[in-house]
Amino acid sequence: MRLQLLSDLHLETEVFEPAPAPDAELLVLAGDVDSSWGGLEKFRGWPVPVLFVAGNHEFDQRELTQAWPQLRERCTHLGLRLLECESLVLTDRSGRRIRFVATIRWSDFDLFGAAQRARAMRAGGYFVNIMRATRGGRPLDAAAVRAEALACGAWLRSELERPRGEWDKTVAITHFAPSLRSADPRYGAQPGSASFCNADDALLPHAELWIHGHLHCQHDYAIAHEHGTTRVVCNARGHARKGEAEGHRPLLVLEV
Ligand SMILES: [Fe+2]
Ligand SMILES: [Fe+2]
Numbered sequence: 001m002r003l004q005l006l007s008d009l010h011l012e013t014e015v016f017e018p019a020p021a022p023d024a025e026l027l028v029l030a031g032d033v034d035s036s037w038g039g040l041e042k043f044r045g046w047p048v049p050v051l052f053v054a055g056n057h058e059f060d061q062r063e064l065t066q067a068w069p070q071l072r073e074r075c076t077h078l079g080l081r082l083l084e085c086e087s088l089v090l091t092d093r094s095g096r097r098i099r100f101v102a103t104i105r106w107s108d109f110d111l112f113g114a115a116q117r118a119r120a121m122r123a124g125g126y127f128v129n130i131m132r133a134t135r136g137g138r139p140l141d142a143a144a145v146r147a148e149a150l151a152c153g154a155w156l157r158s159e160l161e162r163p164r165g166e167w168d169k170t171v172a173i174t175h176f177a178p179s180l181r182s183a184d185p186r187y188g189a190q191p192g193s194a195s196f197c198n199a200d201d202a203l204l205p206h207a208e209l210w211i212h213g214h215l216h217c218q219h220d221y222a223i224a225h226e227h228g229t230t231r232v233v234c235n236a237r238g239h240a241r242k243g244e245a246e247g248h249r250p251l252l253v254l255e256v
Contacts, residue, residue: 001025001092003171003254004048007213008032008055008236011039014245016237020047021251025092029080030213031055031104031175032236037074044078049090052080053102055175055213056131064135064148085155089167098256099167101159101207105174106149109142111194120194121146127195149176153198160206169256172207176214179204182234184217204230209256216244 004021007030020027026048032055033039043050052075059067068084075082083102091097109120121142133140135148160172172178178200183193196215204210205225209232216238222229235252238244 001090001096001098001256003028003211003256005030005211005233005235005252005254006033006237006250007175007211007234008216008238009034009039010057010237010239011042012036012057012060014237014240016250018042019250021253024048024253026051026090028173028211029053030173030211030234030236032057032213034058035060037071040074040078040080043080046079050080051088051100051102051173052082053173053175054082054084054104056104056106056127059133059140060131062133063137064133064140067133083173085152087159096169097167099165099170100173101156101170102173103152103156104148105152105156105176105178105198105200106145107176107195108146108149108153108198109194111180111197111199112189112191116191116194119191123191124195126192149198153200156200157203160203169209170207171256172203172210174200174210174212177212177234178210179223179232181221181223182212182215182219182232184215186217204232209233209254211254216242218247218249 002025004024004027011034027050029052035057072082085103087101089099109117124142135144177197204223205227213236219234237248
């Protein structure tokens with residue numbers, strides 16, 4: 001299957017006109033498309049199916065418990081398929097069945113182990129303060145993000161570890177990254193990296209392709225393991241004013 005991939009368009013401030021990649025069978029939006037949700041309109045009537053995994057900024061200044069059903073309703077209205085802790089099997093042109101396993105994932109702050117968790121959570125205060133979201137009427141702080149991340153992580157693990165079923169290949173889609181290897185090279189490994197990456201490395205062998213966003217840099221690397229290799233790709237656009245959009249490929253198509 002040929003997948004076009006876009007993430008971190010940040011249309012709440014960025015100017016970007018998405019265009020369908022020639023010959024793509026599907027578009028994957030891996031989160032942080034537009035904190036105002038208005039930019040989702042650009043994908044209405046897209047010529048191929050669109051899978052959308054929300055990013056953290058889709059919840060800026062919103063109440064999480066209300067925003068999820070509202071976002072789902074908005075996506076349904078626009079003809080986009082929102083996936084959150086859900087998997088979906090689609091058949092490609094050649095008849096192969098591709099399983100998509102998707103969740104925002106959040107960050108559990110255990111990237112450097114439990115002993116470093118408190119430090120990582122203090123550093124995580126930075127991005128939750130930017131978001132100013134709430135969860136059950138209380139501020140979405142690092143502890144609340146971790147609670148969300150543990151639930152997403154448990155679902156992701158159980159879904160990926162299911163015995164092979166009615167599918168030929170698996171694509172995992174998470175907004176947050178599955179490995180420290182996806183850390184932004186501008187910042188490297190530091191407590192704040194745990195706000196961006198999770199230590200989900202042991203799950204990588206369960207997918208042929210792992211797509212993520214959230215890091216405002218681009219990645220395309222392969223992890224070798226006993227079942228073969230897993231390709232990890234991030235095609236975030238980020239903020240042009242910071243030079244982040246320079247390596248972004250708006251027509252990038254991945255084959256799985
Ligand atoms: Fe982003
Ligand atoms: Fe993000």
